[in-house]
Structures are given as C-alpha cells and as structure tokens.
Amino acid sequence: MSRLEPLTMPVPQSASPATPAARFHNVEIILPRQESQAAAQMICEVFRAANDLFPGAPYRTHVRDLATQMRSAPDGWKPRTAIFLGGISTRWTLNSGEKASLQRICRQTPRCLFAGSAIFLLPETGLNTRYETAVHANFAAAAKEEDLPCAPAGTLTTVSDRISTAISSFAALRLLTTYLREDRGAFIADAVCDYLGLALGPTADHSRVSLQLRQAAGGDALIVKILELMQRNIEEPLLIRDIASQAGVSPRKLERRFQEKTRTSPLAAYRKLRIEKARQLLLHTSLPLTEIVAATGFGSRSNLTEWFKREYKTSPQAFRKQYYAEREPQRSLA
Missing domain, CATH: 3.40.50.880 (Class I glutamine amidotransferase (GATase) domain)
Incomplete structure (x- = not known):
C-alpha cells in the first residue's frame, strides 16, 4: 500500500516553534x-x-x-x-x-x-x-x-x-x-460550531475577530450587542455615539466597558472587523479594490491600504497576489 504521510495542522502564528x-x-x-x-x-x-x-x-x-x-x-x-x-x-x-x-x-x-x-x-x-x-x-x-x-x-x-x-x-x-x-x-x-455551521439552529454571522472579542469580554451582554451592531454596519460604519445610542448607553460608558472587558477601544475593534472583512473579500472574491473599499467603509484606497498594512504588514494588492501565488502549484496538480 502507499504510505500515509501524517496530515499535520499548522501551528497558529501566535504559537512559537519552541512551544513545549x-x-x-x-x-x-x-x-x-x-x-x-x-x-x-x-x-x-x-x-x-x-x-x-x-x-x-x-x-x-x-x-x-x-x-x-x-x-x-x-x-x-x-x-x-x-x-x-x-x-x-x-x-x-x-x-x-x-x-x-x-x-x-x-x-x-x-x-x-x-x-x-x-x-x-x-x-x-x-x-x-x-x-x-x-x-x-x-x-x-x-x-x-x-x-x-x-x-x-x-x-x-x-x-x-x-x-x-x-x-x-x-x-x-x-x-x-x-x-x-x-x-x-x-x-x-459553541463558537466553533457556529463558525463551521454545525449549530442546530440558525447560525449567526460571527467573524473570527468578533468571536475573539466575545471571548475576551466573557460574553458580556453589552459587548455582544455592540459587536452585532458593528457587524451589521460594516459597509456604512456608524459613529461610536450612534452605536452607544442604539445600545441604550452613553458613549463614555461604552468606551469604559470596552476597555475594561476587551482591553481595546470600540473604534479599534470596529476597524479590525472592517479590515477582516476586507481580507475575506480579497481572498474569496475577485472584486476590485475600489469595491472592497466601498464594502468596508474605508472611504478611499489609501485609507484602506494604510490600515491594512498596519494589520497585515503588506498592502491589500500584495496580500491577494501572494495568496493566489502560493496556491498556484496546487491547481496545476489537480
């Protein structure tokens, strides 16, 4: 028989190669x-x-x-x-x-x-x-x-x-x-099942960033509500004061709760959700960058590029090009 080579999952980037x-x-x-x-x-x-x-x-x-x-x-x-x-x-x-x-x-x-x-x-x-x-x-x-x-x-x-x-x-x-x-x-x-569509009921549209923030917040009801509002308004981002108003709290309370529970600000969390959405569109669609800018509420190519580089250390165009270049050999073998 042909030998089965071990199919090993890559270690997440946050884990060091020297991890015991x-x-x-x-x-x-x-x-x-x-x-x-x-x-x-x-x-x-x-x-x-x-x-x-x-x-x-x-x-x-x-x-x-x-x-x-x-x-x-x-x-x-x-x-x-x-x-x-x-x-x-x-x-x-x-x-x-x-x-x-x-x-x-x-x-x-x-x-x-x-x-x-x-x-x-x-x-x-x-x-x-x-x-x-x-x-x-x-x-x-x-x-x-x-x-x-x-x-x-x-x-x-x-x-x-x-x-x-x-x-x-x-x-x-x-x-x-x-x-x-x-x-x-x-x-x-529950988050993994929801992410994979294994839940027994209707699944929510949770992203990785959203799930990580929910975990950091310990499932805090206000944080969960805010994140849901943010995810529903990716294309046309709301002002933080408008999010606070819809959640029934003051902007000051929202800022304080976010910082206390997640160690980040609501504005930074909102931006990470939008950058993550841009990444998904770059990898899984053929949309031009101008349309991705519009779909993630960054207003201009330069604005998206600036924040994307801060998160991923490369431009959106280079990120997409590298992703498909790495997968080209696999296609040729199919």
Whole structure:
C-alpha cells in the first residue's frame, strides 16, 4: 500500500516553534488500510477552526493508519485523543500487527472515539470492558452476530467513560462538540460550531475577530450587542455615539466597558472587523479594490491600504497576489 504521510495542522502564528509538546493537545486520526486522507478532512477542520479562532493551547492532528506509522511513533508519543474513523459500507478488519498498534494506542490514550466500521475494533482493544455501541444500520446484523452490546436503534452516538462511539464520521462531529466543551469550555465549543455551521439552529454571522472579542469580554451582554451592531454596519460604519445610542448607553460608558472587558477601544475593534472583512473579500472574491473599499467603509484606497498594512504588514494588492501565488502549484496538480 502507499504510505500515509501524517496530515499535520499548522501551528497558529501566535504559537512559537519552541512551544513545549505538553502545551499541545495531540489528536491522532486513524484510518483503515487504503483509505484516503480526505476521509479525515472534515474531522481535521473542526480542530483547525478551534485553533484559528482561539490559538491558546492548540490542537495538533495527525492522520495515520495502523499498518505502518503506528510502529514508528516517536519516543514519548502520547496522544490525548484518538479517533478511529471507519466508513459505513466496508467492515474494518485487522491483521496481527495492526492489532498490536491498536492496543498500544488504546492503552496510552485517555479518550478514544470509534466511528462507523471502527466499532468492530472494540473487541480487539484489550480494554476488557463491554461498551454500549452506536451501530450504523449497515452493520447491525454483524454487530449482533458478534455479540457487540448495541445501543437502541436510532442512537447516533454513545459515551462510556473514556470510550465514545458514533455511527459515522458525520455523527462523530457531535462528539467533537462535546470534546471541545470538555477541553475549552462551552463558549469556545459553541463558537466553533457556529463558525463551521454545525449549530442546530440558525447560525449567526460571527467573524473570527468578533468571536475573539466575545471571548475576551466573557460574553458580556453589552459587548455582544455592540459587536452585532458593528457587524451589521460594516459597509456604512456608524459613529461610536450612534452605536452607544442604539445600545441604550452613553458613549463614555461604552468606551469604559470596552476597555475594561476587551482591553481595546470600540473604534479599534470596529476597524479590525472592517479590515477582516476586507481580507475575506480579497481572498474569496475577485472584486476590485475600489469595491472592497466601498464594502468596508474605508472611504478611499489609501485609507484602506494604510490600515491594512498596519494589520497585515503588506498592502491589500500584495496580500491577494501572494495568496493566489502560493496556491498556484496546487491547481496545476489537480
């Protein structure tokens, strides 16, 4: 088989290359033989979003297979979460070498998730405990035949001590939400889900800057209300006194609360939201700079360029050019 190279998420810019390994939360995503790394992309994206929004104590993921790379894991290797990601059409089977790797991982990892066909690995883990298992309908008959303790039909996920199960990789996303709550708290878990569109209700239009300010403010109701007003008025920015009036407070109280809760001024926060919007338009649209200026309320190209350079150390035009230049080799390989 072709060797699976580890798919490793980049460390956020705020984290130093010398950051001790203990500061990272290592997540191992284990795939069956011959499975494409693309099968793990959705799971990686959840942890990547958590890092992107809230860089402190980042997650570091690797995608591996049992057959090859588990035997050469580095000294001191001890993941905190292992996710065994099986499909829903083909059963996951093991050879003797893979069984030894499986048992090693489960001995060393505080939290294990088995999704899809990975439930058939449970009897081979060596944990000597029968866990209630969420079983996809495709595997229900086989699971009963092998005397797996199946959860009631319709159960999407189960959690029993350190072992969790899910009927598929999609259902596993629900468990990742639970993991984020355990690791980082409810605010961050909900923010990541909202950012990715995993929330169960209508999602709000929160940007990364907005979410970081909300976290810094501890969810302060006034700050949240102000940020929502700012995000609704990016194209034609309001005066701070008008924002204060709509929020039902004095400009002085607004300034004081912002400084106290977020360590920045409302004007600076508003400007960062607009610069972030400009960045999104530069990367994800082909709009000319004049239209981006109008869409972010900066009034002139020179004004946008000045503030953009302060934030990103380069001009908007150079930023866009570099972004697409870095991705050109990937396109040519497609």
